[in-house]
Amino acid sequence: MRKIIIGIFGPGETATPSDRENAYNLGQLVARQDWILLTGGRKVGVMDAASRGAKSAGGLTIGILPGNDSDDVSDAVDLAIATGLGNARNxxxxxxxxxxxxxxxxxGTASEVALGLKNGKKVILLNSTQAAETFFLSLAPELISIAKDPESAIDLIKYILKQ
Amino acid sequence: MRKIIIGIFGPGETATPSDRENAYNLGQLVARQDWILLTGGRKVGVMDAASRGAKSAGGLTIGILPGNDSDDVSDAVDLAIATGLGNARNxxxxxxxxxxxxxxxxxGTASEVALGLKNGKKVILLNSTQAAETFFLSLAPELISIAKDPESAIDLIKYILKQ
Amino acid sequence: MRKIIIGIFGPGETATPSDRENAYNLGQLVARQDWILLTGGRKVGVMDAASRGAKSAGGLTIGILPGNDSDDVSDAVDLAIATGLGNARNxxxxxxxxxxxxxxxxxGTASEVALGLKNGKKVILLNSTQAAETFFLSLAPELISIAKDPESAIDLIKYILKQ
Amino acid sequence: MRKIIIGIFGPGETATPSDRENAYNLGQLVARQDWILLTGGRKVGVMDAASRGAKSAGGLTIGILPGNDSDDVSDAVDLAIATGLGNARNxxxxxxxxxxxxxxxxxGTASEVALGLKNGKKVILLNSTQAAETFFLSLAPELISIAKDPESAIDLIKYILKQ
Structure with a gap:
């Protein structure tokens, strides 16, 4: 039966401690809802933290990797999809x-948000910047929500899934 | 923990009844080994039959779809990866x-076999043609095996995974 | 001998008259420098206007198309590269x-700017918004320039190519 | 005005002297017809030889590269399209x-032939193997032609373009 896949995207090497903490908590909460976690799969930053959070709650994690193999994969990724596409995998x-x-x-996150919105996806910004919020709200106000913490992001996802 | 992903690829609309029967049985056997099944995800031919086989044995199934959404996905695919890449997803x-x-x-199958071999993957041909066997053996004899039935294919996979 | 390829990217259906006029003039000026014009290739908005501008000055135009064929290509594209990748072609x-x-x-433009910056490309914003300028400057100040008109954009490109 | 693009594909590192000689001659003949040459763009094998042949006759050459930049490009490629997609660029x-x-x-060539045929393209095999001819004829007899030398390949292309 088709599973619900929630994507958590964010910086890799440049992630802040706060980005990683939010990502870990969010990954954990996603797993507790029995949703599947999708990330960019690498062993760094938000991708790694969200995947570890999800695994800490017994969730299932997918990583869509830029590379050809699983060299750079987070240990917390269950299903490593090796695309070999570089950033086109975004x-x-x-x-x-x-x-x-x-x-x-x-x-990279900005490209994922932009492409998500272009495809009509609802996008939630968490721990973002004022400049990012202003920019994306200017392009697709009806698709963007701002979450103040991981719990609020989960509430927003639940609301979106009911629509 | 990283899961073992086995790809079963084959014709869509042009699959023969024998292709579909083999794919169903093979999907079932893959799931019984606790391997994850990967297919091209569409609701037709070998992709659909293999996925249904895997689900009949309680397995987990991934579909790497050519399209932008899940319109054309097999009902037996748990995790629908929408690539939007057309045949480049092969x-x-x-x-x-x-x-x-x-x-x-x-x-499409020929392109997946060729690209798999180019990336050094072991490829097993099941229910193939003499012309295909001769051709791919001429290009990469050390990577190709011929299976006479789904059970033999599973034995070959087990042997490859031990290497 | 390797040709210099300059990319002009911008909105399709949602391009404003001012976007199209700037794109036409910029395409013309790019061609006059003997640079090759690269666009997203579709018969609409900035892609079409820039390509028509370049052709009006005898330039050569490449279109990197999202589709499988040349159905939706600008008449002013000389070389239609059919990617079949959808927006991954960005x-x-x-x-x-x-x-x-x-x-x-x-x-779509935002995704191209973000991916260009991620790959270390110099990006020039022309006829953009305050929100876009602020956002991208916050992410990669050393790679972004703001041009006030097509002529200034050409001067900026010349300066960048000399580096 | 839309240009006619002819693709010459073949082995890279594993190209035989005869493959390279045929590719050079074919590239030259393609350019003499004022067709644009498309190859995989790398500085090796059939891609390089065909591009050099086309340039020797004053033609225009496009290279669709697997990598992110132009590090590995044939010197005879005018327009280097950096895809970053690896073999998905096929x-x-x-x-x-x-x-x-x-x-x-x-x-790689086998994957390009298979994907070309899957998209309904006419494919000409030159300097191929008996096994390849038999295999692809078994899959798409109406789309495959066998050329005995570069001149015959050009005659076949002319015939196809008139259809």
């Missing part, structure tokens, strides 16, 4: 997630 | 599968 | 352009 | 070429 992330949560902000 | 199939099994033969 | 745009010019702003 | 090759010519045979 488009798959945006298409596959039922709801996109951007935790923190960076250039 | 490259992801070839990279993500730990072992590639081609069940039957067609043009 | 990553190719960002990688192939020696310099990226975003003319106007939209969701 | 799908773009197959979609963009108006006619596909496979010069020699290898695993």
């Amino acid at each position: 488009s798959i992330n945006a298409l596959t997630a039922r709801v996109v949560v951007a935790c923190g902000m960076g250039l | 490259s992801i199939n070839a990279l993500t599968a730990r072992v590639v099994v081609a069940c039957g033969m067609g043009l | 990553s190719i745009n960002a990688l192939t352009a020696r310099v990226v010019v975003a003319c106007g702003m939209g969701l | 799908s773009i090759n197959a979609l963009t070429a108006r006619v596909v010519v496979a010069c020699g045979m290898g695993l």
Whole structure:
């Protein structure tokens, strides 16, 4: 039976401690809802933290990797999808997630948010910047929500899934 | 913990009854080994039959879809990865599968076998044609095995995973 | 001999008259420098206007299309590259352009700017929004320039190519 | 005005002297017809030889590269399209070429032929193997032609373009 896949995207090497903490907590809460976690899969930053959070709650984790193999995969990824596409894999992330949560902000994350919105996905910004919120709200106000913490992000996802 | 992903690829609309029967049985046997099944995800041919087989044995199934959404997905796919890449997604199939099994033969399947071999993957041909066996053996004899039935394919996969 | 490829990216259906006029003029000026024009290739908005501008000055135009064929191609595209990748082709745009010019702003354009910056490309914003300028400057100040008109964009490109 | 793009695909590192000689001659003949040459763009094997042949006759050459930049590009490629997609770029090759010519045979070439045929493209095999001819004729007899030398391949392309 089709599973609900929630995407948590965010910075890799440039993630802040706060980005990683939010990502861990969010990953944990996603898993507790029996949703599947989708990330960019690498062993760094938000991808790694969210996946570890989900595993700490017994969840299932998918990583959509930029590389050809599983060299750079988070240990907390159960299902490593090796795309070999580099950053073009961000488009798959945006298409596959039922709801996109951007935790923190960076250039790759910005591309995932933009492509998600372009495909009509609801996007939740968590621990983002004022500049990012203003920019994305200017482009797609009806698709963007701002979450003040991981718990609120979960409430927003629940609301979106009911629509 | 990283799961073992086995790819079963084969014709869609042009699959023969024998291709579908082999795919169903093979999907079932893959699931019984606690391996994860990867297919091209569409609701037709070998992709659909293998996924239904795996679900009949309680397995977990991933579908790497050519389209942007889940319109054309097999009901037996648990995790629908919407790539939006068309047939370029065949490259992801070839990279993500730990072992590639081609069940039957067609043009898309041929591209997955060729790309799998190019990436150094072991490929098992099941219910293939003499022309396909001769061709792929001529290009990568050390990576190709011929299975006479689904049970033999499973034995070959077990042997490959031990290497 | 390797040609210099300049990418002009911008909104399609949602392009404003001012976006299209700037794109036409910029395409013309790019062609006069003997640079090759790269766009997203579709018969609409900035892609179409920039390509028509370049052709009006005898330039050569490449279109990196999202689709499988040339159904939706601008008549002013000489070389239609059919990717079949949907919006994942935006990553190719960002990688192939020696310099990226975003003319106007939209969701697809935002993804091209973000991916260009992520790959270390210099990006020039023309006819953009305050929100876009603030956002991208916050992420990669050393790679972003703001052009006040097409002529200034050309001067910026010349300066970048000399580095 | 839309240009006619002819794809010449074949082995890289494993190309035989005969593959490279045929590719060079074919590239030259393609350029003399004022067709644009498309290859995989790398500085090796059939891609490099065909591009050099086309340049020797004053033609224009496009290279669809697997990598992120132009590090590995043939010196004879005018327009380097950096896809960053690895072998998934073979799908773009197959979609963009108006006619596909496979010069020699290898695993990457096999994937381009298979994907070309899957997209309904006419494919010409030159300097191929008996096993390849038999295999692809078994899958798409109406789309495959066998050329005995580069001149015959050009005659076949002319015939196909008139259809």
